[in-house]
Amino acid sequence: MKLDLDQLRELIRLLDESNLTEIEVEHDDDRIRVRRDPAPLVGAQATQSVATAGAASSEHPSDVPAPVDENGTYVTTPFVGTFYRAPSPDGEPFVEVGDSIVPGQVLCIVEAMKLMNEIEAEVAGTIVEILGDDGKPVEYGDRLFRIEIS
Numbered sequence: 001m002k003l004d005l006d007q008l009r010e011l012i013r014l015l016d017e018s019n020l021t022e023i024e025v026e027h028d029d030d031r032i033r034v035r036r037d038p039a040p041l042v043g044a045q046a047t048q049s050v051a052t053a054g055a056a057s058s059e060h061p062s063d064v065p066a067p068v069d070e071n072g073t074y075v076t077t078p079f080v081g082t083f084y085r086a087p088s089p090d091g092e093p094f095v096e097v098g099d100s101i102v103p104g105q106v107l108c109i110v111e112a113m114k115l116m117n118e119i120e121a122e123v124a125g126t127i128v129e130i131l132g133d134d135g136k137p138v139e140y141g142d143r144l145f146r147i148e149i150s
Contacts, residue, residue: 008034018079018113072128075119075145081112083132083144093134099127100150107145110138125149 011023011034022035077083085093085108094106101107101121109116129146132138 008032021115072125072146072148073123074131074143075107075121075147077110077119077132077138077140077142077144079110079112079117080139081110081117081137083134083136083138084109084111084116085130085132085134095127095130095145097127097130101125101127101147108132119144121147123147123149 011025011032014023022033024031024033085095087094087109094108095101102124103121105121106118107121107127108119110119111117125147127145128148130144131146132142132144138144
């Protein structure tokens with residue numbers, strides 16, 4: 001497999017635009033992997049950071065705020081994908097309405113490009129409302145949970 005600089009830039013661009021953490025291309029015995037290190041977002045834990053491949057890199061800033069109002073704070077999705085409440089189709093949901101949560105606790109999974117991204121709580125509190133529909137698409141910035149901060 002012969003990969004030129006333009007093709008490498010295209011892989012990095014795809015990585016950046018899709019919010020993936022890794023792209024791997026295999027052809028015969030040749031393989032190239034473009035990967036970025038994960039970094040937390042405000043309002044949700046996600047996979048956003050710097051893409052690296054050789055000397056090429058591109059930074060993708062995190063700008064999903066955790067909306068706060070008189071009704072509590074919201075956990076929003078940092079990218080487009082599919083919302084899942086449980087780790088597997090027959091598994092128990094990560095959280096239910098009324099559950100107390102702590103920072104770092106997994107609330108759900110958002111699948112993007114076949115990668116399962118755990119969305120973690122950034123605050124301690126109680127789940128007041130689950131706004132995402134299990135197995136349904138979500139868009140960048142969609143509200144997934146409403147949390148009453150404790």
